Amino acid sequence: MAHLTYKIIQHDGGWAYCVDGSFSETYRTHDAAMVAARIAAGEQRVAGDTHGIAYEDAQGVLHEELSDGADRPDTSVEG
Numbered sequence: 001m002a003h004l005t006y007k008i009i010q011h012d013g014g015w016a017y018c019v020d021g022s023f024s025e026t027y028r029t030h031d032a033a034m035v036a037a038r039i040a041a042g043e044q045r046v047a048g049d050t051h052g053i054a055y056e057d058a059q060g061v062l063h064e065e066l067s068d069g070a071d072r073p074d075t076s077v078e079g
Helices: 030-044
Strands: 003-011 014-019 051-056 062-067 074-078
Parallel strands (some): 003 074
Antiparallel strands (some): 003 014, 051 062
16 A cells, blocks of 8 residues: 655745645645645545546656546655
8 A cells, every 4th residue: 555645844935735746735824734734635545436537746747547446545644
């Protein structure tokens, strides 16, 4: 099982969470970014339907994959 860590960092004049090189939107406070990261991390663990996904990696390359709804990562939040 994969593991993803959501890290709270200062970003663009506020706070954001970063996962594997991808940044969230910017939040005004550290606490707001922490709440958003905990929600996102929790949703990441929930099984769902198998469907196609698209994401951009740290180098800006777009990837498209089939996501098995039962194959969910373990997650944590730091910061």
